[in-house]
Amino acid sequence: MAIPISYNIRNLKLRKGLTIMTALGIALTVTTAVFLMALLAGLQKAFVSSGDPLNVLVMRKGSTAELSGGFDAALFGTLKTLPGIAADSKGEPIASGEWVVVAVLPRKDRTGEVNVSVRGLMPAGLTLRPKAKLIEGRWFTTGQREVVVGKSIHNRFSGTQVGDTLDFAKGQWKVVGVFDSGGTAYDSEIWGDLNQIAADFDRQGGLGSAYLRATDAVAADALKNRVSDDQRLKLEGHLETEYYEKQTSSGGPIKFIGIFVAIIMAVGSSFAAMNTMYAAVAYRSREIATLRVIGFSRPSILTSFVLEALLLSLLGAVVGIVLMLPFNGMSTGVGNQVTFSETVFSLQMTWSVVLTAIIFALVMGLLGGFAPAWHAARQEILAALRG
Amino acid sequence: MTLTRFVTKSAFRNKRRSILTVLSITFSLVLLTLMMTVWHSWYVDKGSTESAQRLITRHRVSLTQSLPEYYREKMRTVPGVVAVAPTQWFGGLYKDEKPENFFAQFGTDPNEIFKIATDFKIPEDQLAAWQKDQAGAVVDSELAKKFGWKIGDRIIIKGTIFPVNLELNIRGIFTAPQPTITVYFNLKYLQEAVSFFKGHAGTFNILADSPDDVPKVAAGIDALFRNSPEPTKTESEKAFQLSFINSIGNVKAFILSICMAVVFATLLVSANTMAMSIRERTREVAVLKTLGFTRQSILGLYVSEAVTVALVGGILGCLLAVGFIEAIKHAPAMGFFFLGMKVTWSTYVLAIVISGMVGLVSAIFPAYHAAKIGIVEGLRHIG
Numbered sequence A: 001m002a003i004p005i006s007y008n009i010r011n012l013k014l015r016k017g018l019t020i021m022t023a024l025g026i027a028l029t030v031t032t033a034v035f036l037m038a039l040l041a042g043l044q045k046a047f048v049s050s051g052d053p054l055n056v057l058v059m060r061k062g063s064t065a066e067l068s069g070g071f072d073a074a075l076f077g078t079l080k081t082l083p084g085i086a087a088d089s090k091g092e093p094i095a096s097g098e099w100v101v102v103a104v105l106p107r108k109d110r111t112g113e114v115n116v117s118v119r120g121l122m123p124a125g126l127t128l129r130p131k132a133k134l135i136e137g138r139w140f141t142t143g144q145r146e147v148v149v150g151k152s153i154h155n156r157f158s159g160t161q162v163g164d165t166l167d168f169a170k171g172q173w174k175v176v177g178v179f180d181s182g183g184t185a186y187d188s189e190i191w192g193d194l195n196q197i198a199a200d201f202d203r204q205g206g207l208g209s210a211y212l213r214a215t216d217a218v219a220a221d222a223l224k225n226r227v228s229d230d231q232r233l234k235l236e237g238h239l240e241t242e243y244y245e246k247q248t249s250s251g252g253p254i255k256f257i258g259i260f261v262a263i264i265m266a267v268g269s270s271f272a273a274m275n276t277m278y279a280a281v282a283y284r285s286r287e288i289a290t291l292r293v294i295g296f297s298r299p300s301i302l303t304s305f306v307l308e309a310l311l312l313s314l315l316g317a318v319v320g321i322v323l324m325l326p327f328n329g330m331s332t333g334v335g336n337q338v339t340f341s342e343t344v345f346s347l348q349m350t351w352s353v354v355l356t357a358i359i360f361a362l363v364m365g366l367l368g369g370f371a372p373a374w375h376a377a378r379q380e381i382l383a384a385l386r387g
Numbered sequence B: 001m002t003l004t005r006f007v008t009k010s011a012f013r014n015k016r017r018s019i020l021t022v023l024s025i026t027f028s029l030v031l032l033t034l035m036m037t038v039w040h041s042w043y044v045d046k047g048s049t050e051s052a053q054r055l056i057t058r059h060r061v062s063l064t065q066s067l068p069e070y071y072r073e074k075m076r077t078v079p080g081v082v083a084v085a086p087t088q089w090f091g092g093l094y095k096d097e098k099p100e101n102f103f104a105q106f107g108t109d110p111n112e113i114f115k116i117a118t119d120f121k122i123p124e125d126q127l128a129a130w131q132k133d134q135a136g137a138v139v140d141s142e143l144a145k146k147f148g149w150k151i152g153d154r155i156i157i158k159g160t161i162f163p164v165n166l167e168l169n170i171r172g173i174f175t176a177p178q179p180t181i182t183v184y185f186n187l188k189y190l191q192e193a194v195s196f197f198k199g200h201a202g203t204f205n206i207l208a209d210s211p212d213d214v215p216k217v218a219a220g221i222d223a224l225f226r227n228s229p230e231p232t233k234t235e236s237e238k239a240f241q242l243s244f245i246n247s248i249g250n251v252k253a254f255i256l257s258i259c260m261a262v263v264f265a266t267l268l269v270s271a272n273t274m275a276m277s278i279r280e281r282t283r284e285v286a287v288l289k290t291l292g293f294t295r296q297s298i299l300g301l302y303v304s305e306a307v308t309v310a311l312v313g314g315i316l317g318c319l320l321a322v323g324f325i326e327a328i329k330h331a332p333a334m335g336f337f338f339l340g341m342k343v344t345w346s347t348y349v350l351a352i353v354i355s356g357m358v359g360l361v362s363a364i365f366p367a368y369h370a371a372k373i374g375i376v377e378g379l380r381h382i383g
Helices: A005-014 A016-048 A075-080 A123-127 A151-156 A194-200 A217-229 A240-283 A285-294 A298-327 A351-378 A381-386 B003-011 B015-044 B071-075 B124-132 B141-147 B187-193 B211-224 B237-246 B251-280 B282-290 B295-329 B345-372 B375-380
Strands: A055-060 A095-106 A113-121 A133-137 A146-150 A165-168 A171-180 A189-193 A209-213 A235-239 A331-335 A342-346 B054-059 B081-089 B104-108 B136-140 B154-158 B166-174 B182-186 B203-208 B232-236
Touching: A005 A016, A005 A298, A016 A240, A016 A298, A016 A342, A016 A351, A016 B251, A055 A217, A055 A240, A075 A095, A075 A209, A095 A123, A095 A165, A095 A194, A113 A123, A113 A194, A123 A209, A146 A151, A151 A171, A151 A331, A151 A342, A189 A194, A217 A235, A235 A240, A240 A285, A240 A298, A240 A351, A240 B015, A240 B251, A285 A298, A285 A381, A298 A351, B003 B295, B015 B237, B015 B251, B015 B295, B015 B345, B054 B211, B054 B237, B071 B081, B071 B203, B071 B211, B081 B187, B081 B211, B104 B187, B124 B136, B124 B166, B136 B141, B141 B166, B166 B182, B166 B187, B182 B187, B203 B211, B211 B232, B232 B237, B251 B282, B251 B295, B251 B345, B282 B295, B282 B345, B282 B375, B295 B345
Parallel strands: A113 A189, A146 A171, B104 B182, B136 B166
Antiparallel strands: A055 A209, A055 A235, A095 A113, A095 A209, A133 A171, A146 A189, A165 A171, A331 A342, B054 B203, B054 B232, B081 B104, B081 B203, B136 B182, B154 B166
16 A cells, blocks of 8 residues: 655655755756756757748858858859749749858947857848848848848847947948847848948858748759759758758757756755655654554555655756746857857747756656665664664 | 864764765765866966967958958068968868867968967977978877877868868877867968968967067057958957857856856755754753853864865865866867866865865854753753
């Protein structure tokens, strides 16, 4: 017969101070783990949702980033005529030749300068990114020194209000609008007219990359292969989704440090939980013996104490998660090793993060609780009663 | 029985509990030591004296814009400049994209780079051989050991930024004070293979005649090119490296918050143990009092007991941290950020002092309560 769980709950309540302190220790570990996992989840979201499955990104063969591309602008004419490209309302193929360059902007809180991606694009570049929506002002005009800024740039850098001027490359740029692309990497970019940007960064006559909008997903795949297979072009097609998935690797160092920190803290907390449970067993040795005399079996005592440890860690997990709640959605930047500039993302406490944190805490409880519970179940009845 | 012996005896009389507490504190202190080491080497350490004499110039707009190579001769006119060499990040792939095969490749001038990297050592004949072979390269000794490279070997590096694959002959092996995971090759090779890159260089490495001259040299160089189409940004080698670390995000806040969490967690663990062990001994306190021990001395006994346990944890934590640092340095892909990291004496001392403080603070409350208890009440206590 199992010992009722209310017995464990009452026991935890009885030794309030001990329970609270142990649970807090576990909670701190859980908080740290949740923080790191939420960071990674946010990063994942920013990159993975950036790509559009219909867009094919074309770069020079061998080039792994838009920034390091560079091919003859004349090739763009050939690219545009490839089959499988969607047409706009005027019947023109939706294709955009682009340059991504890096500019340095001062942070709003004056904590230094940050590299920011600046994208020069053709008007079709806006059509093939339907996720990007204007939230203020208007889009830039072709042939003008005008830029629109992503939402994250708008929030994090000074001089990025509509009507302000930004100073980078060879002069001043007028901010005419702010766009929101739904938390994707584009929110960390500044967009302007292709030719204006290329001229300012001495990139005339070439293109860093080209985007082609396919009619459907199958056509996108075919288009990608056609570009890569064409020996004359010396170019390579990538699905935009795949390209961005690769950039999640920017989170590598955070992931590494995160796992490392979480594991070490978890080991420490497990020892602490073990301590508490051993003490709980020691205090109650006579009680346990009594339970045995009444007829509770060894396995049921083992289960009961393991359960108590799990309850304790569950309490810790809940406290830890609640402690982290105010930080949910907080945004931060990470240096993107592909674009050499900062990508802003927000902490995302997704259900999977919360669930992993709870499991993480339960594992700690189990590790800490099993040995003491085993000890409790193995006690000699007579010795314990006399104790 | 002396008082010290009494303290150590009581600290470890419940062996299992003491060991668990010590281990718990140990692991927390490992983290704390690691974080402090990282902090120290990134934000406190000024670098070697050789490094403090070096500067790096890049394009004002960003690292990805290149500079005209003729800037090099102009820079020599700035007072305090001893030597200048162009460097270009090649960013190529060796074998595959796996992080363990990652290393840095720089195109540079074989005739001047070792005059700037004064703390790098290379045999004269090897340097001369490199200078003669335009497709030659010199490699870091650690890197040569890792890949089993020998002089005369040929390595192929696939270009990603540049549309060319480098076929390099290893002509020399250099040793640096800290592993650099770097291969240097002749910039001319790259410039001749890639037409658009002719006459360009990504950055310039500069040697100033003394560390004190570094700010003056930096200002002098930037002033020289301020109004040109390609303005420059010159900073010390250390500042240049830090700008990469800062690009990971707000690292300072990150490290600080982890440290806080760790210290607080240690405090909880230690306080928990002390509360448990002191409560068990309520009757014993009463006995001590009847023997004539004052409140203060009882308080002192318990506090020193907690400090002893915490210190043991702290010392073990420091020792374990050294092992961890070595392991991280050799982790693929991460090594680059942690090159040359070492636990300094000040970090050891700080970590141990913190662990001692944690023990002290954790014991004060329970010990105070125990010391306050009345003798009769204490003797009657059933624990």
